[in-house]
Amino acid sequence: MESLIYVGIGGFFGANARYLFSLWVNDYLAPRWGPFPYGTLLVNVIGSFGLALFGVWFSARTGMSPQLRLLVGAGFFGAFTTFSTFANESIILMQDGETALLLLNLLLNNGCCLLGVALGLILGHRLFGLL
Secondary structure: OHHHHHHHHHHHHHHHHHHHHHHHHHHHHHHHHOOOOHHHHHHHHHHHHHHHHHHHHHHHOOOOOHHHHHHHHHHHHHHHOOHHHHHHHHHHHHHOOOHHHHHHHHHHHHHHHHHHHHHHHHHHHHHOOOO
16 A cells, blocks of 8 residues: 555656646747647656656665665656646547648657666666666
8 A cells, every 4th residue: 555655756747847837838838839749749758768867876775675666667757747638639640631741740659768767777777777
């Protein structure tokens, strides 16, 4: 039961951070570059990078509390990133006939998130001496 509390607390902060950041990004970029799910893309990329970096940092530390991993990893980053919103926004683009934007969204989310993880791992290993 204690684990659920840590995941829930982290999730509360991650979900709210995602919501606020996505609103801000979309309000800023959509008027300049046109309609696109910029906020979801950026939270997914930042979250993928951040989770990988946190995972390396956590692994490099001995004696770290497993509750911290639950709070930050499963809780915060699990709620900060959002596959369901990405999938929903992709379907909306498809339904609206925005095939080019749909393909761009699919390519950017998958490619950039994988790149974010790779960069997070590389940077984490360099910063925390695990290379």
